[in-house]
Amino acid sequence: MRGPDGGTAWPLVGRDAELAAFDRAWEDPRCRGAVLFGPAGVGKTRLAEEFQARAVGGRWKGIRTAGGSSRNVPLGALAHLLPGGADLTDPVRGFAAVARDLAGPRRNRRWVVLVDDLHLLDTASTVLLQYLLDAGVIRLIATVRTGEPFGDAVDALAQGDAVLRTDLAPFDAEQMDAVLRGVLGGPVDRRALRAFFAWSLGNALYLRELVHAALEAGTLTHDGEIWTLTRDAPPVPAVLAELISARLAAVTGPARRVLELLALCQPVALADAQAVSGLDTLIGLDESGLTRVHQDGRRTTVSLAHPLYGEVVRDGLPEPRRRDLLLRHIERVQAHGGRRRSDAAQLAALHLAATGTADPELLVRAAMVGRHAHDYRQVDALLSALPDSHRTSSTCLMNGEALMNLARWQQADALMAEAESRAGSEQERVTAVLVRTSNLFWAAARTEQALDVNDRALAQVGDPASLRLLRLNKGAMLAASGRPAEGVELLADVEDDAAAPQDAAPSPQSGVWEVAAFGRTAALCCVGRVEEAVEWGWRAHAAHRRLAERGQAARTPYSQLNPLVFALADAGQLDLARETSEGALADMVTEGVTLPGIWMTCFRGRLEWLAGDVAAARRWYAEAVAQARTHRFLPPLRQAWAGLGASAALLGDVDAAEAAVAELRNCPVMGFAAGEEGLAEAWLLAARGRLAEARTVLAASARDARRTGHRTSELLLLTDVVRMGGTEQPAGRLADLGRLCDGPFTAARVRFATGLAVDDPAALQEVSDELAGLGAHLLAAEAASAAAAGWRSTGHRRRATAAAHRAQAYTARCPGVRTPLLATSRSAPAARSLTAREHEVARLAAAGTTSKDIAEALHLSVRTVDNHLQHVYAKLGLTTRRQLAAALGLPAPPHEPSHR
Structure with missing residues (x-):
């Protein structure tokens, strides 16, 4: 297979174990063949060709390849192996003649025979291959499609003791990531990987064609850092549609009707599918691999085995047939009462698809179900179909909230303003204000506008409960907009759990509690109370999950994990932060949770920056930028561009760092983690050798952080001043921050700075090991490097050598990084004078x-x-x-x- 550029071969990533096993077996004189079993499209032929090339290895004279042949043509596939005039009426003599001819006059020629789709061979050809194997004339490499029927002769050949059997499976997600990275020449973001995996299910052939189609359509794009899909799913190429159509063409009658129903309505209850076709037909479809049966509690459902099957079948359905299938299925669902909660959403979607309209009450009920499942596209589709006469303040808010989560904040704001105007009570108006400020602040980065809307409501409302909700809402916004100390004060009385009424829908109380809870985690961390932030963050996440389980959460519980990961990193729990982030990101991608996932990706970049794996930080920041731009999500962009620029600079990519610095200047200021955006410009200056200017930028950024109360950000920035040679100026303030901020990471960084300021190699060596234990390997490497220089200058060569070895070991965990302290350790001994x-x-x-x-x-x-x-x-x-x-x-x- 060739890569998208026409020249790069698609790698056999994930097949290394099979290749190694084959190499070992081929050296065994008892092994005379290899058979590869696997589903269609897993790359058996490509791997067989690789096996063939390795099998020859200069040891064999030549190769003959036999393609798959019909069972109705005896020996047809092996005709080119038969000597002219061979009489095969007597198989014993005829097969011996074939063996003598292949072996040659001196009986020393050996052949490698490659048979694609061994299960298609006729019995006579299979018996001849077995004879040639036993005679030692050939070595066989064959492929067999898993699940295909074949006769006893093929079974005996494939399962023989002298044949190595290799079972191939589709790519798993990790293997597919490696394949795409190798083919495309760079990383692919997680949402694109998820889409390709969901649409290919690891099938190598499907994956290849989907990638080609996405590249040709311009929906798989590269921004210089990472590959991203600009759509939720890659386009289905014509070649795959034709291949699948050919496979499905043989399915007719009741079985075809089931496929059509599933393409439009899956998953379908087993009883409903059985009513269309009968049980025997369903069993046949399942055995052929076209459908799958799932057990969901006490309900058994049927769906298509591959998502592309549905795409192809739907495209071939004429409109009258589509409408008839939908209406008949609506009747079946309504016949058993639509008792399940999900039935309302299904019925509304079916009505809309069949007739373009549905009962307004059903649309609203279905939208509530979609909101609970965070299916915001469905919510928007359902409520957009609602007649004007049935629009209320609550339906406008629900629709606006869906649009907010789809990053369409301007349309959302218009609907939320309409909801405020339609409000019939003070409580409804407050609810509208709370949702509207959430959109303006968290989705649109319109901080001042959001605070103004909230303050106007505070001045007009008299109900104490409503006033408290508005104050908590303001506290959450202040916490994340550059005023964490004020946020901490306003959020001090947030309960451990939301005081939500025991009903089936999210409430204003639960919605405000959610933002107040994660706002408090963020604010506590920013002001330096990191251990308290971690403790509160875990409690808030557990409480949010309880809300979600009761169906009362307005947002996904994963949103609580974003500030928690931020706090875990500053607390020095870097491994736990990474583990938490990894699990949350995997689940958010799977469940389609987009906007919180972009924040998590950004915070993962910051985590890796603190850990010192700058290459990984660059990759995560690049994904955050790509996703934020794709979804037009403005709030994280400035922080993501700053992290990307700083990472690129530390890796020596000055051009990329310059581009990132230029981009971040055009992004709206969120105010969170104030001052940290200065890291990009500072490390860019350092990469150019202008350390004094870099320290000036960092010092100014640290003053910004101090002015706004961002103590952990100030600590990070002043630590970098020290790393760039400014050991005296920030020493006093760092000592103050060591008293104001808690956590072992804070204490270690203060000791690191102090050790550099007084040039104490013993202290630096000790703090180096401490930093490494926390997972901050780059700081550990710099501390060890400085310790080595200190020991060397005082004539302690053995200690200097030991410290230098530590520095090398820690630096190996930070590939490609260039910092002034590490450059000093790599410089010639005379340069240290x-x-x-x-x-x-x-x-x-x-x-x-x-x-x-x-x-x-x-x-x-x-x-x-x-x-x-x-x-x-x-x-x-x-x-x-x-x-x-x-x-x-x-x-x-x-x-x-x-x-x-």
Whole structure:
């Protein structure tokens, strides 16, 4: 198979174990063949060709390939193996003659025979192959489609002791990720992977065609960082539609009617499907692999075995036939009373599909079911069909909420404003305000507008319960918009559980409690109370899940995990944060939870940044950017672009970092984690060797964080000032933050900064191991590297060597990362004799910066810069900047400036 670019071969990822087993077996003289079993489309032929190539390996004279043949043509598939004039009327003599001819006059020729679809061979051909195998004339490689019937002769051949049997399965999700990464030349975001897996079910042939079709249609796109699908599902290519149509063409009569019904209405109750075709027909469809039976509690349902079957069948249905099938199925569902909760949604969807309309009460009931399942597209479709005469404040809010979750915030705001105008009581107006501010703030990043709407309502409402809801709502917005201390104060009295009435629908109380609960987790973490934030976050998530189980949650419980992962990372529980994030992301992708998933992806990037796996951080930030842009979700974009830029800079990709910095400047300011957006510009400057300017940017960003009360962000930023050589200026403030913020990660970073400031190698070595134990491997590597330099400068060579080995081990967990502290450890021993200012000037010079530009960057005179450079060159015994870069362990400059 060829890749999408026409030149890259699709890799056999996931088949390495089979190849290794084959290699071992082929060396065994007792093994005379290999048979690959697997469903259609799993790549058996491609793997067989690879086996064939390995089998030859220069040891065999030639290859003859026999294609699949009809059982009605005896020996037809092997005709090219038979010598001219061979008389096969006597099989014993004839087969011996074939063997002698293949072996040659000296009886030393051996052949590899590849048989695709062995189960299609006639009995005579199979018996001849068995004879040739036993005679040692050939080695056989064959493929068999799992589930296909074949005779005793084929069974004996495939199952013989001298034949290696290999059972192949479709790709699992991890293997498919590796395949696509190899073919496309870069990572694919999780939602695209989920879509390709859902539509291919790991079938290699289907996957290949779906990827080609998506590339040709322009729906699978690359933004320079990651591949993303711009639609929920890839387009179905004509070649697959034709292949599936050919397979389904043989299904007629009642069986065909079942397939058509399932294509329109699946899953269908077993009793309803049986009423269309009869039990025997259903059993036949199941045995042929076209349908599947599922058990859901006490209800048994039938669905198509592959989603593409439904696409193909629906496309071939004429409209009258479609309408008739839908109406008849509606009658069947109504006949047994529509007792299940999901029946209302199904009936409403069926009515709309069949007639374009439905009973208004049924539409509203169905929309409530869809909202409970977070199926916002269905909610919008159902309520958009509601007649104007039946629109109320609550239906407008429900529809607006669905549009908010579909990232259509402007349409949502219009509906929510309409809901406010339709409100018949103060409670309804407050409910409308709460939902509207949620849309303006959380979906549209219109912070001031959302706070203004909430404040106007606070001034007009008199009911104490409503006032409390509005205050909690304001606290949640302040917590996430750059005023965490005020948020903590307003959210101090949030209960452990929502005081929701015991009814079957989400309420204003539960909805406000949800945002207040995750707002409190975020605010506590931002002000440095990280251990309290973690404890509260777990309790809030458990309470939110209880709400969801009662059908009262307005949002998915996964939303509580976003600030919790943020807090776990700052608490130093990096492994638990990663595990929590991984599980939540997998479930959110599976369940189609989009907007909270984008935030989680962004926070996963920050987690990996703190851990030091900057390459992984870049990948997660890139996915957050791609998903936010695809879904027009503005709030996380600034943080995601900042993380992407900082990660690219630390990996030495200056162009990508520059592009990210330019993008983040055009994004709306959310205010959360204030100051951290400065990381991108600072590390970009550091990558260019302009450390003094980078420290200035970080110090300014840290002041922003301090002014807004973001203590954990300030701690992160000042730690990076220290990492870039500014060891004296932030030391006092870091000590203050160590007292104001809790958690082992805070204490370790403060000790790291203190150790650098006083150049204490013993303290640095100790904190290096502590940071590694927390999972912060990059800081651990830098601390060990600085310890090695300190021990070396004091003549403790053994301790220096041990610390350097630790630094190398920790650095290996952070592939591709370049930081000033690590660059110092990689530099030549003589370079460690440079003063801090000489080292800073040298790094700029090594990057190709002219003396004039260095002088401007460091606020020095050109003469002073040249004097520093002369000292550097004298100490190191160098004459060019290219040599200087090598001595500092940095990439060579693009050119040698004329003015050194």
